[in-house]
Amino acid sequence: MRFPVNFGLLKRDKARPGLRFHHRIIGVLGLLAVAGVLQACSVVKLAYNQAPDLAYWYLDTYLDLTGEQSLQVKASLSQLQAWHRQTQLPVYITALQQLQQQLPSDTTAAAACAVAADVRSNLGAVAQQAESLAAGVAVMLQPGQLRHLAQKFAKTNAEAEDELQGNNGKTRQGKRYRQLLSRAESLYGTLDEPQRAVIARRLEQSRFDLRVLFAERQRRQRDTLQTLQPMAAGQVSPAQAKTALRGLVERTLNPLEPVYRRYLDQLGQENCQSFAELHNSTTPAQRGKAVETLRGYEQDFRILNARTL
Template sequence: MHIRQACGRKALLLLITVCVVLAGCSRMNLAYRNLHLLIPWSLNDYLDMNRDQQQRLRAQLRDHLSWHCRTQLPAYLKAIERLQNQVGQGDINEARLRAHYQSAKQAIQTIAVEITPTTTQMLRDLDDEQISELSEAFAKDRREREKKYLQPPLEQQIRERAQRMTERVEQWLGSVNAVQRQRILAWAHTLGDQNRFWLANRAQWQQALSEALAKRHEEGFDNRIAKLLQDRESFWTTDYRDAFARTEQAAFHLVNDLYALSDTDQRRHLEAQLGDLHKDLSSLDCLSESR
């Protein structure tokens, strides 16, 4: 299962990007063990940070990752074990999927709260040139995503949406069969013009951040950033808000149906993938501090 919180392109802040990835990505171990590679690769995509800023960020990020590994990862391992057992017993249904989803949402919210003070201070320390770079990066981000996700005809958008979902599903189930492909395509049609709603919503959040940054030295900045990170729903567009419940429900139906349509080999593949993920994460050295 792939749950994603978009916080502005690859790295509005490395803290947000990496920590959110850690909450829902199957390569958590890679992120922990290759921190030195992630930092310059992500930040240089977004804005030019000076040496002092990069050094502070490295130290703060290591602290956050250590906190995450010691205090949050044990619960993730237990959740993976529960899901693996449910798959092994054929005991997956929509109610159980919703329970796992709610746990993931709470995990992401916990991370957002944890990193808010560091993120706020880091944003406050940006100079005018860096703020301008960030605004330009947002504009470039919007242009690129509009070209990729909005310019193609709607039918092409739907086909590409179905293809992306098929690739995600195959990571967990292995090759999908013809019936499962048709179910994914039906799901993609159900979302209709979701690309437009998603991108408009993303732009609105970016605009709210830009407005907050313009007043970064004024009273109330901390509260504005906390709201942007911890209460993203309050910045949703009306169209995105109206569509979200339908989109969320469609996703639950899709996952539930794909599991019901899966064969023995696919379920074994899923169980093995979960087992590999659990093994990978449980080998992290930082976990020894929490045991």
């Protein structure tokens, strides 16, 4: 089950274009499939059914695909969606059913972290399925397209730096509070003062640092360009490209830098604790609302999965 990072079971992060580029290449269908947890049901179904088109648009923005590449990419994305619809949506349905049973009771940080482990597992499954498809497209890349990609990275990085420099710590903190509150209320309905206080206090104590994440984003971009370079130069076979892309995804999901890995582990534990504390502060009515919300998404995924029959 794909859940967002902040507070575990809240809502999709609307990341700026360019963030986690290779994450989106490999996992875009999986992300779109469950990103709608706590969004309008009609939006979930619409986004999922249009996922290949949305993914193609995203890739074309970054790679400026040729006509032949476009045909290959569109066919590959359609294949990936068909596999995902048939094999992964039933997993999401089961996960939603289990969560509905758990939500009326108090929870623990360990339970929230168990959900996060399932997230990583499902991302890995989608990545593995997409390896051959992605490799077939990667070996078609041309040097000019990598230059286009590098320029796109540079542009989005400059925009992100401007935003970081233009907003002081207090402004960023206020923005994050509003985002987290909105996400929580998408699950539980209107929050009262006790729950708002939990969010504010946990946010004040958080290790979350946009600058650390921005530095990792730049590292991933460099890794992406270096990995794709031999492919664009025609120096690797599809099998070699598949192996290289597998390594790229592995380094994305499990960063090699020990300091950053520790940071992610600490942040993940913090998010699990934050969600548990927030959930345990909610009222029976709010938990009932959360169950109702997830039941709606279970029904959505059932409808989407039925299209395979």
